Amino acid sequence: MILERGGNVSIGQAASRPSRVCVSLGWSPSQVPGMEIDASAFLLKADGKVRGDSDIVFYNNARSEEGAVEVETPARGDAQAFRLDLGAIPSTVERIAFCVTIHEGQARDQSFGRLQSAWASLIDVSGATEIARFELPLAGATESAMIFCEVYRRMDEWKFRAVGQGFEGGLGPLATHFGLSVEDDGAAGAATASRLSEQSQRRISLEKRLIDLEKKDPQLVSLVKKVGVSLAKKGLEDHQAKVALCLDISASMSGLYRSGAIDTLVRRVLALGLRFDDDGRIDVFLFGEHAHDFGSVGADNYTTFVPDMQRRYRLEGGTCYGKVMQMIRGHYRADSSFGRVPVYVMFVTDGDTQDRPIAEEQIREASREGLFWQFMAIGPRKDKAKGFFSRLLASDFTFLAHLDNLQGRHIDNANFFQVENPAEPSDEEMYELLMGEYPHWLKAARDKGVLAG
Numbered sequence: 001m002i003l004e005r006g007g008n009v010s011i012g013q014a015a016s017r018p019s020r021v022c023v024s025l026g027w028s029p030s031q032v033p034g035m036e037i038d039a040s041a042f043l044l045k046a047d048g049k050v051r052g053d054s055d056i057v058f059y060n061n062a063r064s065e066e067g068a069v070e071v072e073t074p075a076r077g078d079a080q081a082f083r084l085d086l087g088a089i090p091s092t093v094e095r096i097a098f099c100v101t102i103h104e105g106q107a108r109d110q111s112f113g114r115l116q117s118a119w120a121s122l123i124d125v126s127g128a129t130e131i132a133r134f135e136l137p138l139a140g141a142t143e144s145a146m147i148f149c150e151v152y153r154r155m156d157e158w159k160f161r162a163v164g165q166g167f168e169g170g171l172g173p174l175a176t177h178f179g180l181s182v183e184d185d186g187a188a189g190a191a192t193a194s195r196l197s198e199q200s201q202r203r204i205s206l207e208k209r210l211i212d213l214e215k216k217d218p219q220l221v222s223l224v225k226k227v228g229v230s231l232a233k234k235g236l237e238d239h240q241a242k243v244a245l246c247l248d249i250s251a252s253m254s255g256l257y258r259s260g261a262i263d264t265l266v267r268r269v270l271a272l273g274l275r276f277d278d279d280g281r282i283d284v285f286l287f288g289e290h291a292h293d294f295g296s297v298g299a300d301n302y303t304t305f306v307p308d309m310q311r312r313y314r315l316e317g318g319t320c321y322g323k324v325m326q327m328i329r330g331h332y333r334a335d336s337s338f339g340r341v342p343v344y345v346m347f348v349t350d351g352d353t354q355d356r357p358i359a360e361e362q363i364r365e366a367s368r369e370g371l372f373w374q375f376m377a378i379g380p381r382k383d384k385a386k387g388f389f390s391r392l393l394a395s396d397f398t399f400l401a402h403l404d405n406l407q408g409r410h411i412d413n414a415n416f417f418q419v420e421n422p423a424e425p426s427d428e429e430m431y432e433l434l435m436g437e438y439p440h441w442l443k444a445a446r447d448k449g450v451l452a453g
Contacts, residue, residue: 024080038101040100041099068090239276243269290316322361345374376433
């Protein structure tokens with residue numbers, strides 16, 4: 001069925017009365033040089049407003065809270081699709097609006113009038129048949145945000161409506177229309193610009209980064225999505241933090257660098273950084289006998305991190321935790337966001353330290369700062385080793401366990417776990433380990449005034 005603007009069709013009147021449908025959106029040409037086009041679904045109450053930021057479903061928030069709406073791989077030549085389980089939609093949701101926006105369209109003088117065509121279709125998932133289709137009239141369109149269509153509730157049935165309502169000014173006015181908080185960006189001499197709430201902004205920014213990154217590094221994007229699942233379980237899907245990776249470069253680590261185990265670890269920690277930090281990078285620190293600030297690692301250089309590091313630094317003969325802890329604390333204290341944006345420090349070692357008193361002092365003093373220390377020890381456990389020589393060669397990390405339970409701290413700011421090889425736990429298992437105590441520290445840090453807000 002072909003619909004005109006304002007036309008509707010009852011989904012219940014379809015021959016199969018489907019409970020699962022797909023709303024598919026598309027435009028042509030699908031790629032316009034210099035134009036970034038995004039699609040999203042807004043779950044709306046009876047008053048036409050969202051219940052909160054989680055009611056926006058798009059590339060990086062790919063599933064609504066209850067799972068009734070989720071991003072789907074588009075069929076044919078469509079650009080974006082959403083799968084709906086009509087039976088799972090909460091009773092408080094009366095309407096789902098499917099929208100398309102041109103990123104910074106107003107600032108770039110871009111509008112839907114530059115497209116040749118755009119459409120929305122309703123598909124019965126069970127039979128893969130098109131129930132209805134709406135071709136949007138774009139001639140002369142000056143808007144950079146548009147509601148293409150909507151699925152809405154009428155009594156005990158669901159309907160699909162062709163909308164085609166545009167918004168001058170782009171995403172900001174669209175967000176206001178759906179009840180999201182916006183504010184003026186205050187740019188002098190520029191046209192008034194609106195923006196979504198901070199959480200929504202971060203989601204959209206991450207979405208755009210991942211769209212670009214997926215073309216170059218789909219494996220890394222897959223990892224970022226796994227991180228997202230783990231964070232969602234902890235209520236941290238919109239959390240912002242800086243991420244530091246602190247790596248042992250003592251000579252005993254040489255086999256782990258050669259085997260690729262550290263490459264795997266760097267990739268996993270970078271994926272966490274891509275979720276947590278708006279700049280999508282992690283800060284790397286190294287320690288052996290001395291402490292070193294390696295600099296930042298991102299999607300552009302993580303694959304060459306190990307050879308780059310080894311060209312600059314030789315593996316060292318000693319192991320000193322305290323020196324690098326002091327360096328890390330100084331590095332972040334100089335950051336303007338310190339005390340407001342938390343810092344997640346991933347501290348990796350395969351041996352004990354030579355400066356225990358200094359390390360203790362650093363962790364105790366840092367308990368009043370916005371840094372969380374996640375210690376990961378690498379090596380076989382002594383208590384599981386069989387035979388005299390196995391026990392002799394097994395690693396003893398009682399000091400790291402001691403730091404985890406250190407007395408005299410303002411709050412508990414550390415956690416510790418041990419693995420034989422950092423590449424052996426699955427991605428999912430590793431992210432569960434990394435998030436073991438971090439949410440508890442966040443709450444304590446805010447309650448005790450260590451972190452603002």
